[in-house]
Amino acid sequence: MQLGLVKSVNRPGGNITGVSLFTSTLAAKRLELLHEVVPAARVIALLVNPANPNSEPDTRAVQAAAPAMGLQIVVLKAHNGTEIEAAFAAMRQSNIGALLVGADPLFDNTGRDQLIVLAARHAIPAIYDFRDVTAAGGLLSYGSNLAEGYRALCQKQTLSHSIDHLVGAQLHLIGDGQSECSGSFQINNEFKFRRLLNRQIARLLTFENSSRVKASQTISFRKI
Numbered sequence: 001m002q003l004g005l006v007k008s009v010n011r012p013g014g015n016i017t018g019v020s021l022f023t024s025t026l027a028a029k030r031l032e033l034l035h036e037v038v039p040a041a042r043v044i045a046l047l048v049n050p051a052n053p054n055s056e057p058d059t060r061a062v063q064a065a066a067p068a069m070g071l072q073i074v075v076l077k078a079h080n081g082t083e084i085e086a087a088f089a090a091m092r093q094s095n096i097g098a099l100l101v102g103a104d105p106l107f108d109n110t111g112r113d114q115l116i117v118l119a120a121r122h123a124i125p126a127i128y129d130f131r132d133v134t135a136a137g138g139l140l141s142y143g144s145n146l147a148e149g150y151r152a153l154c155q156k157q158t159l160s161h162s163i164d165h166l167v168g169a170q171l172h173l174i175g176d177g178q179s180e181c182s183g184s185f186q187i188n189n190e191f192k193f194r195r196l197l198n199r200q201i202a203r204l205l206t207f208e209n210s211s212r213v214k215a216s217q218t219i220s221f222r223k224i
């Protein structure tokens with residue numbers, strides 16, 4: 001809605017409908033959880049991809065939430081792996097206490113392992129959006145369980161267990177000449193938001209507060 005693509009979640013309007021993960025709306029909540037895990041960190045880096053249209057609203061949300069927690073936010077930007085390296089170099093020079101990684105395919109997919117390695121190398125506690133990053137060796141995540149959410153959507157729609165069929169069914173309705181009413185189809189959000197803490201990484205980073213953090217699930221470290 002912030003981007004002007006739809007009028008509302010329940011009735012998008014126009015000829016758009018779909019599935020939303022609502023990852024970018026959780027940026028301020030991730031800051032709160034990161035502060036809970038690393039309360040001594042007063043300067044927090046926010047890493048965003050400026051090519052992502054959600055980077056600006058995410059930045060505003062985090063900056064608005066920071067003062068109430070007594071935090072200072074340093075915004076760093078990266079379009080690619082080289083700029084991710086540069087961002088960590090900047091963190092080292094700025095005495096950054098923790099890192100909030102913005103929601104973006106670069107950070108979730110192609111740059112995921114690079115982020116995990118650099119955060120470990122520089123001993124910077126970081127929070128991510130998807131559990132897959134934490135399962136691969138990241139410290140903390142808060143967001144959707146994609147597999148769980150897609151299964152719930154498929155069951156609700158009584159479609160095939162294939163995710164392709166779920167998305168294809170909506171496209172089929174539009175392609176059959178129902179595009180004028182596609183905006184009346186509710187944007188689905190069957191995803192439950194969970195916090196995942198990698199306690200082994202927390203022990204390696206010697207967080208005294210990690211044992212008191214409530215998590216939906218805890219995992220052990222898996223080498224990458």
